[in-house]
Amino acid sequence: MTDHIIRLACDAQNYPWGKVGNDSIISQFGPEASGNDWKFDENTPYAELWMTTHPNLPSKLYAHPSTLLSKHLYEHPELLGVVPQKFPKPVEGKKDKHVPFVFKILTCKQALPLQIHPDKTLAAQLHARDPAKFPDANHKPEIAVALTPFLGFAGFAPFDRIESNLRSIPELAQLLGRFASYEAYLRDPTSKDKVKALVKDILGMNQKSSGVLESAKDAIKAVTGLAREPERERGGGDAQGVVRSLIERIERDGAGEVFGGTMWDQEQGQRIERALKKTQEYYAGDPGIIVACFFMNLIELKPGEAMYVPEDGLHAWLDGQIIELMANSDDVLNAAFIEPGEKDDLNIFIDAMRCDPRPAETYKIKRARWSLSEGAGAEVYQVPAEEFSLYHVAGSESTSTTIKPLNGPTIAILTSVPSTGTATITDKTANKTIEVNKGQVYFVAAGTTVEFGAGVEAWAAFYDDQVREQTGDMK
Numbered sequence: 001m002t003d004h005i006i007r008l009a010c011d012a013q014n015y016p017w018g019k020v021g022n023d024s025i026i027s028q029f030g031p032e033a034s035g036n037d038w039k040f041d042e043n044t045p046y047a048e049l050w051m052t053t054h055p056n057l058p059s060k061l062y063a064h065p066s067t068l069l070s071k072h073l074y075e076h077p078e079l080l081g082v083v084p085q086k087f088p089k090p091v092e093g094k095k096d097k098h099v100p101f102v103f104k105i106l107t108c109k110q111a112l113p114l115q116i117h118p119d120k121t122l123a124a125q126l127h128a129r130d131p132a133k134f135p136d137a138n139h140k141p142e143i144a145v146a147l148t149p150f151l152g153f154a155g156f157a158p159f160d161r162i163e164s165n166l167r168s169i170p171e172l173a174q175l176l177g178r179f180a181s182y183e184a185y186l187r188d189p190t191s192k193d194k195v196k197a198l199v200k201d202i203l204g205m206n207q208k209s210s211g212v213l214e215s216a217k218d219a220i221k222a223v224t225g226l227a228r229e230p231e232r233e234r235g236g237g238d239a240q241g242v243v244r245s246l247i248e249r250i251e252r253d254g255a256g257e258v259f260g261g262t263m264w265d266q267e268q269g270q271r272i273e274r275a276l277k278k279t280q281e282y283y284a285g286d287p288g289i290i291v292a293c294f295f296m297n298l299i300e301l302k303p304g305e306a307m308y309v310p311e312d313g314l315h316a317w318l319d320g321q322i323i324e325l326m327a328n329s330d331d332v333l334n335a336a337f338i339e340p341g342e343k344d345d346l347n348i349f350i351d352a353m354r355c356d357p358r359p360a361e362t363y364k365i366k367r368a369r370w371s372l373s374e375g376a377g378a379e380v381y382q383v384p385a386e387e388f389s390l391y392h393v394a395g396s397e398s399t400s401t402t403i404k405p406l407n408g409p410t411i412a413i414l415t416s417v418p419s420t421g422t423a424t425i426t427d428k429t430a431n432k433t434i435e436v437n438k439g440q441v442y443f444v445a446a447g448t449t450v451e452f453g454a455g456v457e458a459w460a461a462f463y464d465d466q467v468r469e470q471t472g473d474m475k
């Protein structure tokens with residue numbers, strides 16, 4: 001018989017947009033999360049810690065690093081409870097079994113690519129056509145929960161906000177007036193087709209002037225003394241020049257004055273100012289800046305707050321450190337904030353992109369004290385996706401928290417332990433206690449009663465098909 005609480009070895013992705021070295025919270029967890037392979041380098045970005053069976057960075061058994069969790073679950077499918085009957089595998093034909101989610105810690109110092117995750121139909125088509133680039137045939141709804149103050153773009157802002165941005169900020173008229181789609185949208189400002197056509201024109205514009213190429217030009221200019229190429233084209237200015245002059249005007253007159261005709265309050269105007277400067281710093285000239293700042297919701301989360309992005313939903317995280325939890329997929333289509341050669345086909349992107357303009361608040365999800373928890377207690381998040389949910393044990397210094405058995409699996413990361421004394425988690429079903437440390441990651445089998453000892457803080461991704469009935473008052 002195998003253990004029902006199993007320590008995992010999990011690795012980090014070093015995507016270039018991640019926070020670097022000790023700035024990344026992942027560097028605190030890595031030595032215990034990853035095991036003996038962990039190597040720290042102060043100049044390396046630690047973007048994502050993966051706790052999952054997904055083949056792009058699968059977790060292993062800590063005690064047997066040559067065994068993948070997915071292989072272990074194949075040999076002991078009872079550990080997954082009801083999951084194998086409920087969800088297809090992300091890739092068929094292998095001797096493995098899967099948890100239905102990818103659980104991550106994610107950090108970003110600059111914007112992630114402006115992206116969508118394809119729905120199941122498109123994911124299956126893309127995976128069949130190019131399995132190296134699209135590793136699975138699954139969709140990927142996801143949630144983000146802030147560990148530190150977090151800023152991210154999600155979904156289209158309500159139509160009246162988009163329209164007021166376009167009508168009241170002259171720099172946008174100057175930039176976008178060249179497109180027939182701009183006039184067409186302003187004549188019919190609640191048309192999803194027309195706003196999508198305009199966004200397509202913007203994302204496809206002056207790809208020559210991407211941030212990467214601009215910095216190459218700057219480098220050539222520095223070496224040769226040659227003047228920069230003329231910035232204005234067709235009399236309208238390019239995205240880089242327009243964003244730069246908008247930032248200059250904000251610095252001169254204040255965000256309140258520049259955004260006075262929009263529907264943003266002062267606080268949101270200041271967030272947009274921050275977003276403009278931050279995207280311009282890393283992606284000068286990328287027309288995604290215009291789409292993100294003036295067509296999308298810019299959402300701020302305080303620690304503990306969460307938001308949900310459905311499949312095909314447009315999003316780009318901007319700054320902060322989060323828990324990210326999604327269906328078991330790593331498929332993505334990128335349209336901006338990435339090197340030009342890595343952008344995906346714009347026709348496919350725009351076709352698939354969900355356009356349901358609605359307020360930022362509707363992206364946030366609530367949490368409540370969980371009736372399946374006892375003792376100090378846990379909070380559970382109200383996740384609309386079918387494949388996953390999330391609970392948080394805050395780590396009371398004096399009282400332990402017990403979670404009743406679930407009918408699916410759990411993966412938990414221990415983000416804090418008491419400063420003195422012994423930290424433990426206990427399999428109450430088997431009466432087995434484990435001494436633990438900050439950063440360790442555990443798989444908990446279906447049907448297990450688990451107790452987090454006093455002072456142990458944990459974030460836990462799980463599947464249980466009854467969970468929606470089990471919650472108390474929401475906040």
Ligand SMILES: [Zn+2]
Pocket residue numbers: 115117142315
């Ligand atoms: Zn995403």
